[in-house]
Amino acid sequence: MSLIKSISGIRGTIGGKVNDNLTPLDVVKFASAFGTWLQNNKNKKDLTLIIGRDARISGQMVSSLVTATLQGLGINVVDLGLSTTPTVEIMVPELKADGGIILTASHNPKQWNALKLLNEKGEFITGENGAEVLALAESEDFNYAEVDDLGKYETRDDAFDIHIQQILDLPMVDVEAIKSKNFKVVLDAVNSTGGIAIPMLLDKLGCETVKLYCEPNGQFPHNPEPLKEHLGDICELVKKEGANVGVVVDPDVDRLALIDEKGEMFGEEYTLVAVADYLLKNKNGVAISNLSSSRALRDVAQTHNSEYFASAVGEVNVVTLMKEKNAVIGGEGNGGIIYPELHYGRDSLVGVALFLTHLAKENKTVSELRAGYPSYFMGKKKIELTPEINVDDILSKMEKEYQNENVSTIDGVKIDFENNWVHLRKSNTEPIIRIYTEAKSQEEADKLGDDIIAKIKSLI
Template identity: 85%
Template sequence: MALIKSISGIRGTIGGKVNENLTPLDVVKFTSAFGTWLQNNKNKKNLTLVVGRDARISGAMVNSLVTATLQGLGIHVVDLGLSTTPTVEVMVPELNADGGIILTASHNPKQWNALKLLNEKGEFITGENGAEVLALAESENFNFAAVDGLGKYETRDDGFAIHIQKILDLPMVNAEAIKAKKYKIVVDAVNSTGGIAIPELLEHLGCEVIKLYCEPNGHFPHNPEPLKEHLGDICELVKKEKADLGIVVDPDVDRLALVDENGELFGEEYTLVAVADYLLKNKKGVAVSNLSSSRALRDVALKHDSEYFASAVGEVNVVTLMKDKNAVIGGEGNGGIIYPDLHYGRDSLVGVALFLTHLANENKTVSELRATYPSYFMGKKKIELTPDIDVDSLLTKMEKEYQNEEVSTVDGVKIDFEKNWVHLRKSNTEPIIRIYTEAFSQEEADSLGDQMIAKIKSLI
């Protein structure tokens, strides 16, 4: 089992030994560290934090520990209960709160849980801030409130309603156009909170909803990561029901995968591509994704006389670059849509509304829309090295080997060839170089990965 402490939060498996798993003591310690860090950095009394959780089995227990600990620090708590990552992100500034904690391990299996930490904007705290929180956790230099200074506790059940209304109010969401189509849509929410939020949004958009695994009980019926090998049930049900579309979200609803009317996956990479196509068609600007995302987003941006930029891997890095470039749209190739007109966070709900608007405007089936985009295929490989090998030095050698190509060293080494690309990144935890490739066929993508492994070995 495991406990992973990172600058973006803490996650681990429930049960086991302290400091080795996400035990109650670990939850209290890291909640105390985050609360204390906020108190140290806010020049005000009476801080308020928003807390929300996905539907995983340990959620209620972890929620009780987190909210009580915050109260013990003298911090007021607004508990949204069952929620989604983007809903909590929206509600933090909506309630003028000083930060937030999302209790979710995202696409990890049911034995995992995590604390994701938000600032007063409802955005993930920076790496520098995260390091400060981790240092506080190690020092355990906490000062809890006296009995008269305990924080207040309140619950709210209007998070989804507020979030959805903000989406419906967006100028680029055309609810009437969607309603006119009377789409029939199957939703697989892996028995988490997307099973509440996504159908509620779709009903506001006049869609007929067929629910699959939408009971928020935390018993995931399949691996919760929305990848092709896990989604056979919804692909079959879309065909059986003659539905127009299938929608798949992960447990905290920040990743969006789509299934076409034939039961074929639209492609996680292409969720962002389709939304960007719609937005940039109507407003020239900038699109941003990370270095390991599909080239198709760049192609779409160029088609609309817009610009494309790539950040280092990680949502915080994407958001930072989006702000720097004043991007119209951004996200990650894993189905994460970041639409800054709503908020700077991956949001499957706004992704659904924008995609359906695009689909309705184009008057195409989902498969017909997909056929309008270039087809790329991605490969993922890795090369394991002995601990004595200097991985950074190896990557520098690779950069020099391909200096006549378009090379980025923002995050590892990415080499853009004319018809394909390769991205080499070192693991933070083991002597491994991860190799991501993309080409016009799966065979070519895999072959390029093998070529890179051979080249790396020749340089050792």
């Protein structure tokens, strides 16, 4: 079992021993650290935090611990209850709160849970801020409130309505165009909160929803990461129902995968590509993804005379570059759509609305839409090194070895060849180099990975 403390939050498995797993004491300590950090950095007495959780079995317990801890610090809590990551992100600025905590381990299995930390904009705190929170957790330098100064507690049950209405009000979401198509949509929400939120949105868009695993009980019926090997049931159901499209979200609803009308995967990398195609067709601008995301987004941006830039891996890094470049659209190749017109966070709900608008306006089937995009195939490999080998030195040698190619070193080493690319990233915890490749065929992508491994071995 595991406890992972990082600059983006704390994540671990429920039960076991303190400091080894996500135990009640670890939850209280980390909630205390974040609350104390906010108090130290805000020039105001009354602070308010928004909390929400996915449908994990441990969610209610963890939520109770976090809520009581924050109140114990004298911080007011607005509890959204069962929610989604993007909904909590929307509600922080909506309610003019000072920050938020999302209780979710995203795509991790049911024994995991996590605390994800938001600033007053409803965006993930920076790495620098996260390091300060971790330091506070280690020091346990907390000062709890006296009885007359305990934080207040309230609940809200209108967060999904507010989130969805903001989506419907977006100029680029054409509700009438979607309604005119009478789309039939199969939804796999892996028995979490997407089973509540997505049907509410689809109803407003005039779609017929066929629900699969939409009971928010936290009993995930398959591995909750929305990858092809986990999604056989919805692929079959889309064909059986004669549906126009299948929609898959992860437990906290920030990743969106799509299934075409034939029951085939649209490709998680292509969720962002399709949404960007629609948006950039209507407004020249900038598209952003990370260095390990598909080249297809760059290709689509270029067809619309728009620019493309890549950030280091990680949502915070994508958002930072999006703000710097004033991007129209951004996200990650794992199905994460970030649409700044709404907010700077991955959001499956706005992804669904924008994709269905695109589908309606193009007057094509999902498979026809996908066929219009360049096809790329990805490979993922790794090379395990002995502890005495300096991984940074190996990466520097690889950079020099391919200096005549287009090389980026903002996150490991990314080498862009004419027809393919390879991205080398070192593990922060093990002597491992992870190798991501993309090419015009799976065989070529896999061969490129093998060739790079051979090259690394020759440099050791």
